[in-house]
Amino acid sequence: MCEANVYINRGGQEELLMERVDRIVPGEDNSIFMENIFGERRIIIARIKEMELVHHRILLEDIREESENHHLELWLEPDTDHGHFHPGEEVRLKLNKGYNMTSDSEAEFSATQAFWVNEGVVQEVEIHDHEGTMEVILSQQLDGLVQVYVREQGDQERYAITLVEVGHHHHHGLKAAGLPLEIVPCDYSHARLGESYEIRVLKEGQPLVGIEVRATYSSTQNREYPHLLTTDEEGRAKLFLTARGNYLFSVTDENIISTFTLIKSF
Numbered sequence: 001m002c003e004a005n006v007y008i009n010r011g012g013q014e015e016l017l018m019e020r021v022d023r024i025v026p027g028e029d030n031s032i033f034m035e036n037i038f039g040e041r042r043i044i045i046a047r048i049k050e051m052e053l054v055h056h057r058i059l060l061e062d063i064r065e066e067s068e069n070h071h072l073e074l075w076l077e078p079d080t081d082h083g084h085f086h087p088g089e090e091v092r093l094k095l096n097k098g099y100n101m102t103s104d105s106e107a108e109f110s111a112t113q114a115f116w117v118n119e120g121v122v123q124e125v126e127i128h129d130h131e132g133t134m135e136v137i138l139s140q141q142l143d144g145l146v147q148v149y150v151r152e153q154g155d156q157e158r159y160a161i162t163l164v165e166v167g168h169h170h171h172h173g174l175k176a177a178g179l180p181l182e183i184v185p186c187d188y189s190h191a192r193l194g195e196s197y198e199i200r201v202l203k204e205g206q207p208l209v210g211i212e213v214r215a216t217y218s219s220t221q222n223r224e225y226p227h228l229l230t231t232d233e234e235g236r237a238k239l240f241l242t243a244r245g246n247y248l249f250s251v252t253d254e255n256i257i258s259t260f261t262l263i264k265s266f
Helices: none
Strands: 004-010 013-026 031-036 041-052 057-062 073-078 091-099 112-118 121-125 127-130 133-138 144-152 157-166 181-185 196-203 212-217 227-230 236-240 247-253 256-262
Touching (some): 013 041, 013 057, 041 227, 073 256, 091 144, 091 157, 112 127, 121 133, 133 144, 181 247, 227 236
Parallel strands (some): 157 256
Antiparallel strands (some): 004 013, 031 041, 073 091, 127 133, 144 157, 212 247, 247 256
């Protein structure tokens, strides 16, 4: 095998940037282009510090300034670790605000609304502040595939959406919720480690071509999003799932930031 895992040294700590890289191209502007066997690509500002190809390991050194002004995004995560809810069970989702699935403790929530969509019915639901944690709690009478989304309006619009399975064996097609900027699963199925997962980005209901989609997972140790994807001519992008736990997809267009949480079984 001729692949290597790429790490970066930041402040004396090594972080995993990308797994199973088989192509790495240094640029004249201190950029390094990386591509792995799954087709994932990434460009980072760094220099190569060490290469241990026998051990399939490449170490980069960060040369970027530490101060970065990241945008804040919303995302939803379930209060369960088995990937779905049982009929009659209270569906409780945590609403987070931060970056790369790392919550910002100082972030404020304002002009925020939550909704669920089930079989064409849209219903607004309250957002609760439970000891400093923002939560969305759904009715115990719901069943099937339920889309839950949150919107925050202001100078910058933020949307967060996820798909909740209540009960078992729900595999029918999905319709978009109708958000101005939305990430939609191409087909509902249980996401499994070691398989590819495909999403589609829509703007006003139409495929958004050539847009960058950031992807991360709940156990990441990276400060930056570990995966960068680009949508094709149908607005689709595919990610090979290499980590356990929930994944987050995020896209930005003009003044709108929209995320989709892929709920996985641990």
